[in-house]
Amino acid sequence: MTEKDFILKDFDLTGLTSGSFSWESPSNIALVKYWGKSDPQIPKNPSISFTLNNCHTLTTLEYKKNEEPSDDYRFEVIFEGKKRGDFKPKIEKFLKRIESYVPFIRSYSFIIKTENSFPHSSGIASSASGMSALALCLMNMEKKLNPEITKEYFNRKASFLARLGSGSAARSIEGELVVWGEHREIPESSDLYGIKFPFKIHPDFRNYQDTILLVDKGQKQVSSTLGHNLMIDHPFAEQRFDQARKNISALTKILQEGNLKSFVKLVESEALTLHAMMMTSDPNFILMKPNTLKIIEKIREYRKQTGSDICFTLDAGANVHVLFPEREKESINTFINNELLAFCQKKQYICDHTDKGAKEVN
Numbered sequence: 001m002t003e004k005d006f007i008l009k010d011f012d013l014t015g016l017t018s019g020s021f022s023w024e025s026p027s028n029i030a031l032v033k034y035w036g037k038s039d040p041q042i043p044k045n046p047s048i049s050f051t052l053n054n055c056h057t058l059t060t061l062e063y064k065k066n067e068e069p070s071d072d073y074r075f076e077v078i079f080e081g082k083k084r085g086d087f088k089p090k091i092e093k094f095l096k097r098i099e100s101y102v103p104f105i106r107s108y109s110f111i112i113k114t115e116n117s118f119p120h121s122s123g124i125a126s127s128a129s130g131m132s133a134l135a136l137c138l139m140n141m142e143k144k145l146n147p148e149i150t151k152e153y154f155n156r157k158a159s160f161l162a163r164l165g166s167g168s169a170a171r172s173i174e175g176e177l178v179v180w181g182e183h184r185e186i187p188e189s190s191d192l193y194g195i196k197f198p199f200k201i202h203p204d205f206r207n208y209q210d211t212i213l214l215v216d217k218g219q220k221q222v223s224s225t226l227g228h229n230l231m232i233d234h235p236f237a238e239q240r241f242d243q244a245r246k247n248i249s250a251l252t253k254i255l256q257e258g259n260l261k262s263f264v265k266l267v268e269s270e271a272l273t274l275h276a277m278m279m280t281s282d283p284n285f286i287l288m289k290p291n292t293l294k295i296i297e298k299i300r301e302y303r304k305q306t307g308s309d310i311c312f313t314l315d316a317g318a319n320v321h322v323l324f325p326e327r328e329k330e331s332i333n334t335f336i337n338n339e340l341l342a343f344c345q346k347k348q349y350i351c352d353h354t355d356k357g358a359k360e361v362n
């Protein structure tokens with residue numbers, strides 16, 4: 001599919017006057033990371049992620065038809081019960097980017113009511129869950145205008161729109177594993193939207209656990225746009241993009257075969273490479289905190305002592321995602337409680353696991 005396939009044409013708004021739609025959309029955690037993009041939100045390499053469940057955004061989009069299509073976008077944002085003018089520029093930019101694909105948006109006034117299941121300043125990015133939830137609500141409107149569209153088109157276009165809001169949001173529509181970015185060994189993979197991992201997933205990777213340790217809940221040190229831009233002219237950029245493509249090939253096999261030892265090695269290497277890219281860019285950033293490293297050391301020690309398949313991954317921040325198979329849940333929870341929580345801010349953490357993707361809420 002190309003961009004042109006996502007342009008809504010020949011629609012009639014008479015039947016769509018007012019109403020609302022709600023979606024609960026999850027966060028996701030990348031195993032092979034997206035770091036580096038070109039305009040408009042095209043990834044420099046394919047990425048793959050686990051779709052989470054407990055970390056999610058609930059968004060209700062209320063719409064009301066305007067007397068006349070307006071020159072500007074009419075919307076308000078209510079975040080966790082409070083009107084938030086400071087959220088508007090990001091949404092405005094998003095609406096501008098998607099307008100040619102959903103041209104009806106200027107004919108409506110919107111109230112976007114949104115809330116996260118996780119604390120706002122937890123260092124957990126809400127852009128993936130937030131943008132995907134909003135894109136899904138808009139797709140409900142499109143479906144009203146064009147009831148013929150298939151579930152597959154609905155999801156692909158939702159992911160396509162979400163991507164234009166935030167790249168990683170393209171991976172928050174479906175589950176449990178999503179690939180975004182073209183890769184020659186993954187049929188139908190695309191730079192424009194995420195697709196469900198198209199192969200069989202080994203049972204060991206079902207209901208995979210992700211306990212997020214909140215090491216530093218402060219504001220992001222580097223915005224994602226600034227971060228991705230660091231890959232322009234980065235001395236190791238081409239090697240990195242090539243490595244990511246190779247890691248997708250390797251991970252595709254690992255996920256089908258259930259090779260946990262190789263999974264651990266690859267996933268940790270991806271996390272550290274992401275941080276290595278930031279440490280070697282101009283300007284450079286150190287986003288790990290001393291406690292991030294302490295946790296990493298403890299995880300490695302535990303693995304050595306017990307033969308566990310526990311591993312870690314990182315986002316562009318100091319928090320640690322602890323990943324492990326469901327069968328180790330009890331023992332690893334004990335380990336986390338006894339040994340890792342001491343390194344978290346106010347001992348805070350979130351238990352999550354992989355799931356099937358966004359849910360419509362009635």
Ligand code: DP6
Nearest residue numbers: 030033034166167168224225315316
């Ligand atoms: C480190 O999706 O937040 O989490 O496209 O600029 O919104 P924008 O960036 P964003 O980048 C996520 C980067 C990452 C890795 C990943 O999720 O793949």
